Amino acid sequence: MNPSTPWWSSSVVYQVYPRSFADSDGDGYGDVRGIIDHLDHIAGLGVDVVWLSPIFASPQDDNGYDIADYQAIDPMFGTLADVDELTEAVHARGMKLVMDLVVNHTSDEHAWFVESRDPASPKRDWYFWRPARDGFEPGTPGAEPTNWGSFFGGSGWAFDEASGEYYLHLFSRKQPDLNWENPEVRQAVYAMMRWWVDRGVDGFRMDVINLISKTHPLADGAVNPGDPYSFEIERVANGPRLVEFLEEMNREVGITEKRLFTVGEMVACDLEHAREYTAREHDRLGMVFTFEHVSLDHAGGKLTPIPLHLPDLKKNLARWQEGLAEDGWNSLYFENHDQPRSVSRFGDDSPEHRVASAKALATVLHLHQGTPYVYQGQEIGMTNAGFTRIDQYRDIEAVGLHRQALEAGVPEEQVLAGLGAMGRDNARTPMPWTPEGGFTTGTPWLPLNATTASVNVADDVADPDGVYAHYRRLIALRRELEVVRMGAFELLLPEDEKLWVFTRTLGDERLLVVANMSSHAARVPMAELPSIEDAELLVASVHPGTDLQTLAPWDARVYRLRA
Ligand code: NOJ
8 A cells, every 4th residue: 555545544443332332330331341341342343443432521411422521531431540451452452542532512510611600710711601692681582692503402502690691502501612712722622632642542533523613603593494593504614713723733632643543523514625624635634424425314304304315325425435536535434323223224124134234235335435434233233223202212312302393393203203213322222242132230221222132243243144244354355455445436327226336446456346225126237337257256245146137135246357
């Protein structure tokens, strides 16, 4: 590989959601020791990087994305010594450890915010404190400084009785936004990042990082009909100082110099933005997580899912492949702790098609160019949670959206159907290690997935045709073949509603990927594809013996074509 190519462009990342991974002490929550105990499951896949969702001290209002102390581990997850041991154990297996960096906001219980509640405090300006709207009595309806909404429902401003002012929180009221315009805030964040790097951490996944430079959150935004609040995302994302902040962070933490891994989670991030933030000639970010491809199957909001039109998904990924081919880098993901399970969402989670569709989805994703992410449970084809009542949900977003929708008169049935398809708790059910569960000896914080008896690690890993074995094969293929890592991408049959077909080409190496992304047999228009005469079949998710012309449901093939 070209020496200037960053190490992570040949990597595969595994995301651990610690509270749901493995509980070593029976309190019902996963913990760091549980991760250490199951590290071989992760390493066995062949991945190179382990990313942990937040494990820092937190009141857990948003499951740890509300941090009260960046340099302390929450007791529910363990101790700093446990984390040092985990870091060592990860490194001993030849992998790297990436931490979640949540610095658009802190918890309202962070010492910085507690101090800033005092209007005379030097930290007052570390957050966005504002008086009530002109002509309104502070704390009364409509007196919020602007009409900006919170992503979790309600106003984006919370009233503080003691000082008579409001603070901005784009997420929950326990997640006040930090004011990155203040240089002291930035230096405090960089110092904290350096502290983790010195402890052995290899990089950061940066939570909603393009919100740190805000455009106009402090002025009223446009409101959609029927909404009480504005969600004009362009007014808070990708602000005028974002690039400056990212470059400063890179410099101050030594990100490029120390070859640290970075991925920026970015709402409202289009291809142009991604290129600007990830182009190699700048020292900004390694890659970004866009939301474009995971926004194609719901209209307007999470509670209104619409059927996926396969060509939209294929063409979206293809556009990003081509768009970042020369300059920049792609992250490749279908799942994380905020998204529903892909086998339920884009595949077919019926007992008949679950395994094949999980493998087909893995095949197409891992044969794209970029850094693939595997979210815990995806490697065994876990399905959505199957919750049907609001009391089964724990997620602050689900509870907030449910309340807001009922208040707006939406029938509860419809709200529950929306959450059942799109809610974040779908991906947060405890990791099913055995048919009985095996996650905890106590009561799990979130109910186990109803499918645990048939979808669990023990059974899947023991099956040579299981989903885990398929992931291992795909990850090994990326390591073996440069064309998987670096080959040019070309989408074929873009409008086909069942088949996902593309080639990857590097010099005279050429791969053809043909996948039937449906639960019905599909005819492949052979004449429109490169010839597979004498081609070597590298991967097949269903029936390696049959010919390509009629592809079984969810069969995904990778051929190496004759030069
Ligand atoms: C994105 C995280 O992935 C999500 O879980 C969290 O709720 C928000 N950012 C706020 O931190």
